[in-house]
Structures are given as C-alpha cells and as structure tokens.
Amino acid sequence: MRPTHKRLSTLDIFRELDKSNCRECGLPSCMAFASQVYQGQRQLDECPRLDPAVLSRLGGKLAAGSEAPWSGEEALSKYQARFGKGVDLAGRAEKLGGWMRAGRLVFHCLGKVFELDREGELHSDCHQNPWLQVPMLSYVLDSAAKDASGDWVRFAELKGVSSWVRFFEHSCVQPLLEMARQDPVLLQDILQLFAAQTGLDGFEADASFLLLPLPKIPFLFTYQAPDHEFPEGFAVYLDRTAEDNLDPESLFRLGRGLAEMFRRIACRHGLPLGAG
Numbered sequence: 001m002r003p004t005h006k007r008l009s010t011l012d013i014f015r016e017l018d019k020s021n022c023r024e025c026g027l028p029s030c031m032a033f034a035s036q037v038y039q040g041q042r043q044l045d046e047c048p049r050l051d052p053a054v055l056s057r058l059g060g061k062l063a064a065g066s067e068a069p070w071s072g073e074e075a076l077s078k079y080q081a082r083f084g085k086g087v088d089l090a091g092r093a094e095k096l097g098g099w100m101r102a103g104r105l106v107f108h109c110l111g112k113v114f115e116l117d118r119e120g121e122l123h124s125d126c127h128q129n130p131w132l133q134v135p136m137l138s139y140v141l142d143s144a145a146k147d148a149s150g151d152w153v154r155f156a157e158l159k160g161v162s163s164w165v166r167f168f169e170h171s172c173v174q175p176l177l178e179m180a181r182q183d184p185v186l187l188q189d190i191l192q193l194f195a196a197q198t199g200l201d202g203f204e205a206d207a208s209f210l211l212l213p214l215p216k217i218p219f220l221f222t223y224q225a226p227d228h229e230f231p232e233g234f235a236v237y238l239d240r241t242a243e244d245n246l247d248p249e250s251l252f253r254l255g256r257g258l259a260e261m262f263r264r265i266a267c268r269h270g271l272p273l274g275a276g
C-alpha cells in the first residue's frame with residue numbers, strides 16, 4: 001500500500017511561501033523548499049519567513065490525513081496466511097539470528113523474547129501491536145538477513161523509500177524529538193527499558209542509543225541538546241542493510257511503532273504528548 005498525497009501538493013505549499021528565494025532555509029529557492037517539505041525531508045517551520053498563522057494552518061493539513069488509513073489487523077492476516085502455506089522456520093531461524101524451541105522460532109526484539117509458531121502467531125510477555133507485529137512477520141518471511149554493515153544512514157537515504165520519507169519524519173522522528181525536548185531523561189529511561197546500548201563511539205552528540213527492534217535491523221537515535229552555538233538536534237539512523245532486510249513500508253511501520261510505544265509509556269508518566 002502506498003501513501004497518498006491528496007491534501008497538499010508541492011505547488012500548494014509553494015503558494016503559501018514568501019517566494020523571495022532568500023535562501024535562509026539553506027535551499028536555493030522557495031520551490032526547492034516546497035518540494036522537500038512535500039517529500040518529508042524538511043519541516044515547514046524551517047522557513048523563518050513563514051507567517052505563524054500559515055504555519056499552523058498548513059502544518060495541520062500536512063499532518064492530518066496525510067497518511068493513508070492502515071488496517072494493521074488486515075495486514076497481519078495477509079502475512080499469517082502465508083504461514084498457512086508452510087514456512088521452513090528452522091531454516092529461517094538460522095539466517096535471521098534466531099533459534100528453534102519446541103517447534104517455534106525464537107528471537108529477541110527490543111531485548112524481549114518473542115516466539116513465532118507455525119501459524120504465524122507471535123507470543124511474548126511484551127505488549128504487542130500491529131505496527132511491530134507486521135514488520136516482524138515480514139522480516140521472518142522475506143528478509144535477506146544481511147549482517148549490519150556499520151554504514152549508518154538516514155531513512156531517506158535508503159533505496160526505494162521515497163514514498164515513505166515524509167511519513168517516517170512525521171510519525172517517528174518528530175514525535176521522538178518532541179519527547180526529547182520535553183523530558184530527555186525520561187526518553188533515555190524508556191530506551192534503556194528496551195535494552196538500548198549507549199555511549200557509542202563516533203557520534204558527535206550528547207547521547208546516542210542503539211536499539212534492536214529486530215535481530216538484524218538496528219536503529220540508532222542521537223540527541224544533541226541546544227547550546228549557544230548549535231541548535232537542538234535529533235536524528236534516527238538505520239544501517240544501510242535495512243534496505244535489504246525489510247521492505248520500505250515495514251521499515252516505516254517499525255519506526256512508527258517504536259515512536260508510538262515510547263509515546264504511550266511517556267504519557268503514562270505524565271508527559272503531555274498529543275495522540276500519535
């Protein structure tokens with residue numbers, strides 16, 4: 001399923017801009033900026049000349065309904081139907097970084113144990129939702145299971161993801177940035193809950209966290225607090241092999257699923273975050 005862009009086109013966004021081509025956003029023209037906003041590579045508020053009233057009106061349109069409705073249950077059923085035709089779980093376990101126990105494929109996800117039976121049902125003590133379950137089944141069925149290369153890239157740099165870039169930014173990166181702004185310590189505590197590795201070498205950031213939502217699909221989060229010299233920064237990186245190990249839609253759903261799970265935990269701790 002591909003996302004739709006019915007609400008706003010590049011031209012719709014361009015019409016609302018200053019059109020001075022002042023380059024303060026770092027791009028050569030307002031049209032280039034509109035195009036990148038449309039693709040999810042830039043946020044509207046990166047144009048310092050945009051009227052706050054326009055920002056509020058346009059931002060709402062970009063966010064609301066910009067993603068096609070998704071039935072997680074339906075997607076889950078489709079993947080489970082493929083298990084009904086017979087899947088060599090033992091063969092897949094060896095490739096995917098899992099193992100077999102009592103006829104089930106067992107693997108670690110976010111530091112928790114998940115078991116997959118021959119009917120495609122997932123079992124775990126960990127709370128489950130379709131945003132994570134569907135990518136898990138896709139991973140078991142279709143992943144090339146390449147080992148991580150250590151080449152960290154932004155989601156937008158992966159091949160084949162262009163239709164999903166703006167949604168990943170809106171539903172994964174921005175909610176996590178909002179959490180980091182409101183309570184960076186709580187976000188770090190939540191990441192630790194899911195067995196994140198910290199203090200990674202080679203990243204110029206105040207904090208970096210490596211999470212394994214699937215055995216061969218690492219996510220790296222970096223956070224830079226604002227200071228007098230640099231603005232606040234938050235970034236999500238994936239290993240380059242993610243493009244071989246999971247399809248673009250499942251990668252997006254995985255990122256969104258993580259952000260949604262963290263948001264719910266943060267809300268339970270009293271952080272006033274909006275609905276995801």
Ligand code: SF4
Nearest residue numbers: 022023025030033047
């Ligand atoms: S900062 Fe705004 S007005 Fe200036 S070029 Fe970029 S989009 Fe256009």
